Structure formats: structure tokens, C-alpha cells
Amino acid sequence: MSETIFSKIIDKSIPADILYEDELSLAFRDINPQAPIHFLVIPKKAIATINDIEEQDKTLVGHLYWVAAKLASELGFAEQGYRAVMNCNEDGGQTVYHIHLHVLAGKPLGWPPYQEKLKR
Ligand code: DGP
Numbered sequence: 001m002s003e004t005i006f007s008k009i010i011d012k013s014i015p016a017d018i019l020y021e022d023e024l025s026l027a028f029r030d031i032n033p034q035a036p037i038h039f040l041v042i043p044k045k046a047i048a049t050i051n052d053i054e055e056q057d058k059t060l061v062g063h064l065y066w067v068a069a070k071l072a073s074e075l076g077f078a079e080q081g082y083r084a085v086m087n088c089n090e091d092g093g094q095t096v097y098h099i100h101l102h103v104l105a106g107k108p109l110g111w112p113p114y115q116e117k118l119k120r
Contacts, residue, residue, distance in 0.1 A: 003046075006098040010044050019075075024060060025067050027103075036106025037077060041067045041084075048097040050088040064101045077105040 008014040009028060016028035019039055030038040041064045047053055053061055065084060072078035082105035087094040 002097075004096050004098040006042055006096055006100065007046060010042070019071055020067055022067075024063050027067055027071055030102070034102075035104040035109065037075065037082075038102065038104050039071070041071075041101040041103060042098060047099045049094065050086055050099060053099070061099075068101055068103045071103065072105065075105075080105070083109050 005014070009016045010026055018026065018028045020027040020041075023044070025041060025043055027039055027041045030040055043057075043060050043064060045057070045060060047057060068082075068084045069078065072082055082103060084101050084103050086092075086099060086101055
């Protein structure tokens with residue numbers, strides 16, 4: 001897999017506002033926040049898209065949600081609520097090809113993200 005900007009954040013060759021790190025994962029604030037709180041939780045293992053998650057990665061992907069919930073609790077927005085989503089490929093809006101969980105919070109978030117216009 002080719003290197004992405006997130007590999008450089010993992011190896012600390014470029015800076016990021018890091019919220020949490022362990023041997024498997026890293027969480028840092030998104031450079032272009034879409035909500036009052038917006039951070040990313042990524043695996044240190046480079047996996048390009050959701051489609052590239054292999055059977056041996058199942059625990060690792062669950063770990064990303066565990067980190068999201070831990071930070072939600074520590075940062076104080078767990079009870080109010082939040083969204084934790086991964087975009088996949090072009091239609092999903094993915095721009096960085098190293099899987100990442102977006103964690104968005106701090107205001108009521110719109111749903112659904114897309115609605116067909118009703119035909120007359
Ligand atoms: P996605 O579109 O789902 O692939 O989201 C990629 C996110 O990554 C986007 O919200 C912006 C964020 N991002 C891209 N480059 C950087 C960076 O260099 N630093 C940080 N902190 N976030 C970045």
C-alpha cells in the first residue's frame with residue numbers, strides 16, 4: 001500500500017494534535033473540522049479502505065470504536081452523543097486511503113446525509 005499523510009502522522013514526521021496513542025492506534029484532531037469536536041481514530045497498520053479489512057483485522061477495527069468511546073467519555077460528550085463513521089472510496093467521500101474513524105460531536109448532527117429529491 002502506498003504511504004499516506006497518516007503514515008507521516010503515525011511516525012511523527014508531521015505534527016498533529018494527538019489525543020490518544022497506544023500500540024495499535026492513534027487519535028488526533030481533524031485538520032478541517034466539520035463539527036465543534038472532530039477527531040480521527042486510525043489504526044497504526046495501514047489499511048487502505050473498509051474493503052481491505054481482513055479477517056485478522058476484526059479486533060483492530062473494534063479497537064478503534066473502543067478508543068472513540070473512551071475519548072468521548074474523557075472529553076465529556078459521551079452522554080450527549082456523537083457520530084463515529086468511516087468513509088469508503090469515492091462515493092463515500094474518502095480522500096485519505098488509510099482507514100479512519102471520524103468522531104464528530106458538540107452539536108446535533110444532521111441525518112440522513114443525503115436525500116433524493118422527491119419527484120412530483
Ligand atoms: P476522508 O474524507 O473520510 O478520507 O477524511 C480525511 C480527513 O482527514 C479529512 O476530514 C481531513 C483530515 N486530514 C487530511 N490531512 C490531514 C492532516 O494532515 N492532518 C490532520 N490532522 N487531518 C488531516
